[in-house]
Amino acid sequence: MTDQQTVIAGQKNLAAGAKDMFRALVAFDQTVLGTDTALPKKYKELMAVAVALTTQCPGCLSQHTAAAIAAGASQAELAETVHVAAALRAGAAMYHGMAYVMPHAAGDHS
Structure with a gap:
């Protein structure tokens, strides 16, 4: 199993590498599941x-x-x-x- 620190580092790198796409995915997820x-x-x-x-x-x-x-x-x-x-x-x-x-x-x- 992957440890939480590795996932967090990967998330930061993913967000930094494709900022607009990452923000769009987070916004979509929030729109669909958030309320x-x-x-x-x-x-x-x-x-x-x-x-x-x-x-x-x-x-x-x-x-x-x-x-x-x-x-x-x-x-x-x-x-x-x-x-x-x-x-x-x-x-x-x-x-x-x-x-x-x-x-x-x-x-x-x-």
């Missing part, structure tokens, strides 16, 4: 946790879990979010197996 809109902030953060679980991004998981809790997410809501993400990953594996593996496995080859 209640048609979707309450809590729901957005729970969705972000589910996506972070499927992409397996440790930084995203930490940040969005904390934000979901700050927005009022309960232990039960976070637990269900974990299960939703797990179901989607399992479903994707089943779909890919049906679409890309099993068409080539016609008949019993044992």
Whole structure:
């Protein structure tokens, strides 16, 4: 796992190397996730946790879990979010197996 100091140094370098792009991304993120809109902030953060679980991004998981809790997410809501993400990953594996593996496995080859 990458330590926090390395990430902070990388963030500073990224921001310095492409200031306008970095500012635009931060502004976009704040616009999308920062406030209640048609979707309450809590729901957005729970969705972000589910996506972070499927992409397996440790930084995203930490940040969005904390934000979901700050927005009022309960232990039960976070637990269900974990299960939703797990179901989607399992479903994707089943779909890919049906679409890309099993068409080539016609008949019993044992």
